Amino acid sequence: MRKKHLITCSVILVLVIISRLNIYSTDAAVAAHPIAYTPADLLFAKPIEEAEAEYNFADELLPVNDKKVDFKLQRSIAKHKYKHVQSNLLHAKADKMFPIIEPILKFYGIPEDFKYIPLVESGLKGGTSPKGARGAWQFMPGTARSYGLKVRRGVDERLNLRKSTIAACKYIRELYAEFNSWTLAAAAYNNGSIKLERAINRQNEDNYFRMKLNRETGSYVYKIIAMKEIINHPKKYGYDNYYSYLHKSSELPLVAMQPPMVFDN
Template sequence: MSKIEMTKKHLITCSVIVVLVIISSLNIFSTTPVFPAKHIAYTPSNLLFSKPADDAGEAFSFANEALPVNDKKVDFKLKKSIAKHRYKTVQSNVLHAKADKMFPIIEPILKAYGIPEDFKFVPLVESGLCEGTSPKGARGVWQFMPGTARSYGLKVGHGKDERLNLRKSTIAACKYIKELYGEFNSWTLAAAAYNNGSIKLERAINKQNEDNYFRMTLNRETGSYVYKLIAMKEIINNPAKYGYKNFYSYLQKPLPFLVAYN
């Protein structure tokens, strides 16, 4: 075979290979690639509540505002807070008994002021539904400081302290909470501000350029505050699940032996 014929054959072979490569490339780029779901990161704008692994199927919430999805730090703090309030940890049914008496008074007042019902758990976290005075001077189930109490219409001083009046102090709390919501446009942040004060919370928001409570770095007490509210809500609404057996529950009928005892 002559050199000219060999060259022509070689060129034809190369041309065929090039055409095949081009066709193959066209097929590849005309096909939409499919990746395993685990490689696709999608975060919906309306975040759903995260669910700890051991509570799959359970939804946790506060005033219908959402926790970041699949956030290990959030899940850990929530589970830790719930664990702290289990019966085997606190060994007490007092909160259930007091909630049974006080919630029917607190709930309609919250509703009248347009405050989410979940705020009824604030007194449980703030004071354990006790009426004692804190070292800083806060008093009553809503733990009002004297100056704040007067600002929202409560009489404090001269032998009178309306912070101890459940109805009046709840009305004052509603006014304060509604004002906080108007400032932060978030019930979760309103709850945090109730604990820490609006000035300190606003500073933290500006400094961190972040207004999602669950993504903020706050002091220890305020940083765990909303988690405590959610935990208290879970414990009060599902007492038997967390080891509380001899309890009152405004959501359920009293246990038979409690009726007999009374």
């Protein structure tokens, strides 16, 4: 019995020695060839290309993982590429308008992304719409007057970019106060607050990207984001021959960067 006990103890001792040798050899191997661990936040982080491709309006992200949303956005961007537009007029208008619009938006606490609305509204054509809207912000006569613009024979302040931008800011602030969403405020700017409110109540839905709206309003915010894309990344969308204050302002003397006092559309 005692002999069996000694044999068992010997076997255990040998196993312990072998296991200790394996541990030390493993430690040595790890020291010689350390494993590169990836932190969880890096392992699941989006690639740089994807992170840069996130689209938003006034810091409200688009659900581009939704196939319908992504399709509508990409279609809108494609319509604004140089291959389709064949003109640098949009960038030229941005150069004239933005130095005037940006400080006014900031003063009224309106997100800077709203500066693209005049490019969407007046686009390549400008002028007066069939319904009577006019100017960079495409105000109807009645709406323009209600926000302090003079519209009468011989005087139309809708064509004064500075004054019409101030009027637009007052209007947009009211829309945001009503809908508590900059995206919905932009949609209401296009469709009117009453119609948008009815659509929200009827559909029991207040997410613009999940709502069913008329064709113009349903594509309106997508157009703004597309405009933002092509203005900020012109070469990416085929606009090679341009000179923009957005990209060259650091090279211009300070005096040359001062906006004119009045811009007429």
